Amino acid sequence: MSIGERFPKSDGVVKADGSGLYTDDIAFPRMLHAKILRSPHAHARIRSIDLSAAEAYPGVVATLVGSELPAKYGVIPWTQDETALAVEKVRHVGDAVACVAALDEQAADEALRLIRVDYEVLPSVLTPEDALAHPEIKVNEKAKVGNITKHVHLQFGEVDEAVAGAAAVARETYHYAGSTHVPIEPHCAVARMDADGNLTVWSSTQIPHYVQRELSRVLGLPQSRVRVIQPLLGGAFGGKSDPFALEFCVAKLAIKTGRPVKILYTREEVFYAHRGRHPMKMDVTLALDRDGRIAAVDNRILIDGGAYASFGLVTAYYAGQLLTGPYRFGTYRFDSYRMYTNKPPCGPKRGHGSVQPRFAFEVALDEAAAMLGIDPMEVRRRNFIGEFVETVNGQKITSNGFLKCLELVEEASGWKERHGGKLGRGRGLGVAGSMYISGTAYPVYPNEMPQSGVLVKLDRSGRVAIFSGASDIGQGVNTLLCQIAAEEMHCDPREVTVVAADTDLTPVDLGAYSSRVTYMVGLAAREACQKLAAKLQAAGGATFAEACQRAEAAEGAPLAATGGYRTQKLGGDYRGGTIGASPAYSFTAHVAEVSVDEETGIWKVEKIWAAHDCGKALNPTLVEGQIEGSVYMGAAEAQMEEMVYDEKGLLFGPSLLDYRIPTSLDTPELDSFIVESIDPGGPYGAKEAGEGPLHPAIPAIANAIHDACGIRIRELPFYPHRILKLLRERDARGARGKERAAS
Amino acid sequence: MRLSALIRLNVNGEDHALAVPAQRTLLEALRYELGLIGSKQGCDKGDCGACTVLARPRGAAGRGEAILSCITLAHDAQELAITTIEGLAGPQGLDPVQRAFADCGALQCGFCQPGMMLSARALLDRNPKPTLPQIKEALSGNLCRCTGYTKIYEAVQVAAGLRSPAQRAPVRSERAEASDSVAQPVKEFAP
Numbered sequence: 001m002s003i004g005e006r007f008p009k010s011d012g013v014v015k016a017d018g019s020g021l022y023t024d025d026i027a028f029p030r031m032l033h034a035k036i037l038r039s040p041h042a043h044a045r046i047r048s049i050d051l052s053a054a055e056a057y058p059g060v061v062a063t064l065v066g067s068e069l070p071a072k073y074g075v076i077p078w079t080q081d082e083t084a085l086a087v088e089k090v091r092h093v094g095d096a097v098a099c100v101a102a103l104d105e106q107a108a109d110e111a112l113r114l115i116r117v118d119y120e121v122l123p124s125v126l127t128p129e130d131a132l133a134h135p136e137i138k139v140n141e142k143a144k145v146g147n148i149t150k151h152v153h154l155q156f157g158e159v160d161e162a163v164a165g166a167a168a169v170a171r172e173t174y175h176y177a178g179s180t181h182v183p184i185e186p187h188c189a190v191a192r193m194d195a196d197g198n199l200t201v202w203s204s205t206q207i208p209h210y211v212q213r214e215l216s217r218v219l220g221l222p223q224s225r226v227r228v229i230q231p232l233l234g235g236a237f238g239g240k241s242d243p244f245a246l247e248f249c250v251a252k253l254a255i256k257t258g259r260p261v262k263i264l265y266t267r268e269e270v271f272y273a274h275r276g277r278h279p280m281k282m283d284v285t286l287a288l289d290r291d292g293r294i295a296a297v298d299n300r301i302l303i304d305g306g307a308y309a310s311f312g313l314v315t316a317y318y319a320g321q322l323l324t325g326p327y328r329f330g331t332y333r334f335d336s337y338r339m340y341t342n343k344p345p346c347g348p349k350r351g352h353g354s355v356q357p358r359f360a361f362e363v364a365l366d367e368a369a370a371m372l373g374i375d376p377m378e379v380r381r382r383n384f385i386g387e388f389v390e391t392v393n394g395q396k397i398t399s400n401g402f403l404k405c406l407e408l409v410e411e412a413s414g415w416k417e418r419h420g421g422k423l424g425r426g427r428g429l430g431v432a433g434s435m436y437i438s439g440t441a442y443p444v445y446p447n448e449m450p451q452s453g454v455l456v457k458l459d460r461s462g463r464v465a466i467f468s469g470a471s472d473i474g475q476g477v478n479t480l481l482c483q484i485a486a487e488e489m490h491c492d493p494r495e496v497t498v499v500a501a502d503t504d505l506t507p508v509d510l511g512a513y514s515s516r517v518t519y520m521v522g523l524a525a526r527e528a529c530q531k532l533a534a535k536l537q538a539a540g541g542a543t544f545a546e547a548c549q550r551a552e553a554a555e556g557a558p559l560a561a562t563g564g565y566r567t568q569k570l571g572g573d574y575r576g577g578t579i580g581a582s583p584a585y586s587f588t589a590h591v592a593e594v595s596v597d598e599e600t601g602i603w604k605v606e607k608i609w610a611a612h613d614c615g616k617a618l619n620p621t622l623v624e625g626q627i628e629g630s631v632y633m634g635a636a637e638a639q640m641e642e643m644v645y646d647e648k649g650l651l652f653g654p655s656l657l658d659y660r661i662p663t664s665l666d667t668p669e670l671d672s673f674i675v676e677s678i679d680p681g682g683p684y685g686a687k688e689a690g691e692g693p694l695h696p697a698i699p700a701i702a703n704a705i706h707d708a709c710g711i712r713i714r715e716l717p718f719y720p721h722r723i724l725k726l727l728r729e730r731d732a733r734g735a736r737g738k739e740r741a742a743s
Numbered sequence: 744m745r746l747s748a749l750i751r752l753n754v755n756g757e758d759h760a761l762a763v764p765a766q767r768t769l770l771e772a773l774r775y776e777l778g779l780i781g782s783k784q785g786c787d788k789g790d791c792g793a794c795t796v797l798a799r800p801r802g803a804a805g806r807g808e809a810i811l812s813c814i815t816l817a818h819d820a821q822e823l824a825i826t827t828i829e830g831l832a833g834p835q836g837l838d839p840v841q842r843a844f845a846d847c848g849a850l851q852c853g854f855c856q857p858g859m860m861l862s863a864r865a866l867l868d869r870n871p872k873p874t875l876p877q878i879k880e881a882l883s884g885n886l887c888r889c890t891g892y893t894k895i896y897e898a899v900q901v902a903a904g905l906r907s908p909a910q911r912a913p914v915r916s917e918r919a920e921a922s923d924s925v926a927q928p929v930k931e932f933a934p
Binding site for chain 2: 008009013016017019025106182186232235237403404475611628629657674676678
């Protein structure tokens with residue numbers, strides 16, 4: 001009825017006419033505006049804070065310092081290492097120190113300049129290598145050993161033996177630069193404390209439930225007194241997954257003043273809030289046997305985490321655990337260290353933890369295959385892991401449309417006729433594949449309750465109301481809920497109201513991360529709608545409204561039903577084996593075409609063909625949007641994006657002029673293909689589409705650059721000066737080779 | 744407190760008199776004084792384009808050019824007639840650009856969208872049948888982080904009548920051959 005259709009987004013019109021309310025569009029009478037003072041030092045002890053001049057400034061109503069909110073928080077229960085405002089110490093330039101609430105934003109901003117902070121500057125560590133070498137410089141006291149947030153070492157099979165007996169071994173070091181999400185909407189929060197002791201916080205978060213939990217913990221209020229509402233959200237990409245200083249500050253200031261309080265981050269503050277892609281240094285060994293089959297993969301990964309853990313414990317696992325498809329590994333080992341450094345904290349950015357190792361692996365695979373004279377398409381086909389199989393690290397793969405993905409991009413790009421130097425000097429094609437989770441089987445905080453809950457209520461008018469805790473962050477989950485209701489109950493999808501992401505009104509959902517929403521919320525919604533559909537069918541009626549009335553009459557009470565997604569027990573039987581375990585995995589293949597100017601090193605992505613196995617496209621327009629947006633974001637990391645710091649830990653150019661993201665003129669032509677493998681577990685066969693399609697873009701581009709000009713670039717971003725250096729090295733090697741041949 | 748001065752703004756055909764301090768930007772005046780929250784603040788400094796509005800000299804015909812309201816002082820906008828996203832829809836309902844954006848999946852989070860649509864409107868007003876490179880050029884001051892721009896181009900082409908709605912975003916789904924497993928129980932896992 002509605003599933004699989006290009007149903008327009010349910011919020012399309014309110015976003016088109018400008019009437020939709022985002023967090024900063026919310027205002028209340030008597031509302032105060034607050035601003036946060038931030039650290040100019042990468043690492044310093046706070047000797048004292050003098051607020052007297054700020055408090056006396058006209059318009060200032062209240063101030064706040066860290067000692068008033070000393071409880072540590074963090075989404076992951078084992079690594080709670082942050083406070084709302086610095087207590088005793090600042091750990092990165094931009095760390096939050098103090099907060100001022102005033103009658104208007106400008107007064108608050110001006111008052112910040114009157115706060116006198118006496119800092120004792122401490123030595124800092126700015127690279128993960130330094131963080132390892134200098135355990136005596138303790139960035140974060142939460143680290144049990146030195147500056148290590150998390151160390152993971154896992155081995156599956158006899159890796160060293162497999163490498164020793166291999167026919168081709170690619171062994172190189174790769175560097176992945178840090179990048180950040182850049183949602184176009186900066187973070188914003190508004191809090192209101194009612195006289196009856198109920199706190200409400202409107203926030204641009206992608207996980208209201210975690211914000212509620214952490215607000216309750218830090219403020220010492222019962223969770224039942226804290227309501228978090230997510231209004232329309234202007235982009236997130238993982239960057240709004242953590243609770244942030246602003247939510248605690250507005251809440252505490254609302255409690256202190258009895259007035260509503262708002263904080264809107266500046267773009268600069270969004271850069272300091274960060275939680276973006278972790279920089280990684282990866283020593284990769286990939287070994288193929290004589291037939292080109294993957295005998296061993298061995299990765300040593302050093303992860304630059306920044307000043308706080310965020311989701312870093314998971315990052316250290318994901319960096320290894322999510323690499324083991326779509327190819328079969330004979331043996332596998334990874335050793336990852338996530339380090340604290342005195343920089344803004346990294347966290348989950350689209351393709352959390354796995355984009356970096358995927359880049360290194362897919363380039364190494366090309367390189368090893370080339371040693372054996374095997375075509376890049378062929379080596380990927382030959383190593384295909386198959387369907388309904390277990391990976392080397394114990395993850396259960398269900399449906400797998402990867403071969404079809406490869407076939408589509410091979411054909412669409414004209415691979416056979418155009419790859420292998422056939423396009424001439426300076427132009428080439430590259431391929432890469434990947435796999436990603438559809439949610440994680442293991443909730444971030446261990447509990448036996450459903451990960452997703454949905455409540456559906458029918459009105460006798462025929463109006464359907466769906467209450468869902470899930471966050472629509474632009475990906476369109478609210479639209480999917482309308483479609484699922486229409487599919488199951490044969491109602492008009494335009495006559496469905498979705499009440500979403502409001503912790504007082506909606507059942508708990510663990511949030512929009514790990515690509516869990518379509519799979520888990522979809523199953524929960526389908527279950528609820530099916531319960532009601534059975535009653536409607538029994539009641540009968542000429543119209544949907546009539547069926548609702550007859551069913552309600554038969555029931556003797558209003559009609560409503562709930563559905564839930566119950567976490568499955570999945571994963572390998574070893575410590576950490578559940579991390580990366582997912583009920584279903586998506587698969588993607590890309591072919592990228594690039595052109596390289598060998599005189600200047602300036603290069604361009606001409607086009608990317610991306611095919612993605614999302615199980616079943618519940619709404620193809622939305623799936624294509626996820627594929628295209630992912631490919632764009634991946635290509636951007638290869639092209640231009642990098643968080644660059646100076647030797648004192650100051651971020652260069654925390655603005656959208658200096659930190660460049662692609663405009664329409666920088667974005668390559670994108671061609672997306674949907675592959676439907678119809679997963680037996682997902683709703684209507686669906687798997688994820690929001691993060692997987694990002695991964696192959698970077699290695700496909702690197703491999704295309706090799707096809708174009710014979711160089712292997714192993715460091716992001718692929719700046720022209722880096723390309724030029726490699727081209728000159730290539731030419732020097734060529735010249736030496738000729739000299740040798742002549743002598 | 745700060746000194747405010749009385750200014751007059753013409754926005755969406757309505758005249759407003761308001762007292763604002765000299766440093767108040769047009770964006771702040773629109774959003775916080777006039778409640779026209781459809782204009783968005785993404786970067787505070789003219790880099791992202793979310794605050795784009797259309798402006799023409801008062802009395803001139805048409806809707807004018809796209810300008811950045813976050814780097815225009817409200818005081819300097821007094822000679823202009825401003826169109827915000829709230830003024831784009833007419834008595835007939837949504838502007839064709841708005842309709843096409845909603846229909847084509849050209850929006851995801853929607854935050855860049857008012858500015859993006861106004862830049863597209865300005866383009867179509869001066870060039871009703873733009874080529875794809877012209878569309879890309881005209882939208883290059885509006886950053887979108889969700890879509891990769893592809894469906895935005897399609898929406899502009901639909902709004903311009905260069906692409907029929909039926910032709911937009913053809914279904915490219917391909918079924919994986921190996922998977923006819925719908926509604927079957929999970930198969931045995933190979934070790």
